[in-house]
Amino acid sequence: MSTGTTGTSSDTARPLDEVNLGGHGFHVVGAHYGAGDKASLHCPVCFGELTLLADGGAGRRFRHLIAYDEERCPLSTLSYQPEAPSVRRKRDAALEREQRGAFLENWQRHFQVMRRAAPSLTVRRFIYLVGYADVMNLWSYPSIEQHDLPYVLLTLAQFMRAGAMGGRPVWVRFCFDATVRDVGDLWTHRGPQARLFKMMYNAPRETPFPTSRQLIHYETVRRDTSFLETSPPWMKRADVKEFQRFAAAGRPPVDAERADTGTS
Numbered sequence: 001m002s003t004g005t006t007g008t009s010s011d012t013a014r015p016l017d018e019v020n021l022g023g024h025g026f027h028v029v030g031a032h033y034g035a036g037d038k039a040s041l042h043c044p045v046c047f048g049e050l051t052l053l054a055d056g057g058a059g060r061r062f063r064h065l066i067a068y069d070e071e072r073c074p075l076s077t078l079s080y081q082p083e084a085p086s087v088r089r090k091r092d093a094a095l096e097r098e099q100r101g102a103f104l105e106n107w108q109r110h111f112q113v114m115r116r117a118a119p120s121l122t123v124r125r126f127i128y129l130v131g132y133a134d135v136m137n138l139w140s141y142p143s144i145e146q147h148d149l150p151y152v153l154l155t156l157a158q159f160m161r162a163g164a165m166g167g168r169p170v171w172v173r174f175c176f177d178a179t180v181r182d183v184g185d186l187w188t189h190r191g192p193q194a195r196l197f198k199m200m201y202n203a204p205r206e207t208p209f210p211t212s213r214q215l216i217h218y219e220t221v222r223r224d225t226s227f228l229e230t231s232p233p234w235m236k237r238a239d240v241k242e243f244q245r246f247a248a249a250g251r252p253p254v255d256a257e258r259a260d261t262g263t264s
């Protein structure tokens with residue numbers, strides 16, 4: 001897959017074969033993280049302290065200094081259910097109406113931005129994600145920036161199949177750096193903008209979803225903050241109809257039991 005059209009910049013593009021991962025560390029490439037004072041290296045994703053494992057022909061490999069970070073960070077976790085930011089907000093019907101309404105009004109623009117980052121995203125999956133946001137009261141955060149919402153939805157999607165790379169099926173997942181513990185941190189955090197990462201994986205063999213063992217590479221996604229001012233994209237009629245049917249059905253009841261992101 002070409003990354004040139006996804007609005008991303010690659011931090012490391014070296015494929016890591018499954019056998020090279022696990023206890024063998026990961027690459028953190030880039031002047032900011034890969035060079036400088038070794039004693040103060042921090043993971044770009046979880047901010048945990050790093051330690052240099054190897055500095056050979058294959059580049060510098062790192063692992064987290066602390067086992068707790070190593071277990072939880074997407075770059076090293078052996079869990080196929082890595083932590084995602086929480087969405088904890090009580091429902092505020094007025095805010096929801098206003099902010100969900102603004103999102104729906106621009107849904108094609110939001111969808112297009114998500115597609116740019118994850119070309120395999122379908123309208124059906126997009127609908128699942130909006131439905132999931134409904135159940136989780138995402139729209140009730142008071143300081144939502146609408147232009148962040150497509151990226152938030154991508155992180156809520158967790159693992160998605162993403163077509164094939166070199167004839168092999170791949171998966172994708174998006175996550176923010178450690179400044180975003182709860183989705184609301186995106187809009188209350190002071191300091192530099194949280195980084196969003198796109199992680200590509202080989203298909204899992206033994207687990208339902210990939211772990212860091214299947215991580216092929218990851219990159220920083222440059223977030224478009226002005227797409228809402230552009231004209232809406234052309235879309236297939238069938239996709240538009242499908243979304244309109246969903247939108248016309250209104251918001252699901254508050255006590256919807258299952259929060260389904262349509263995973264995989």
Ligand SMILES: [Zn+2]
Pocket residue numbers: 043044045046047048064069073074075
């Ligand atoms: Zn980390």
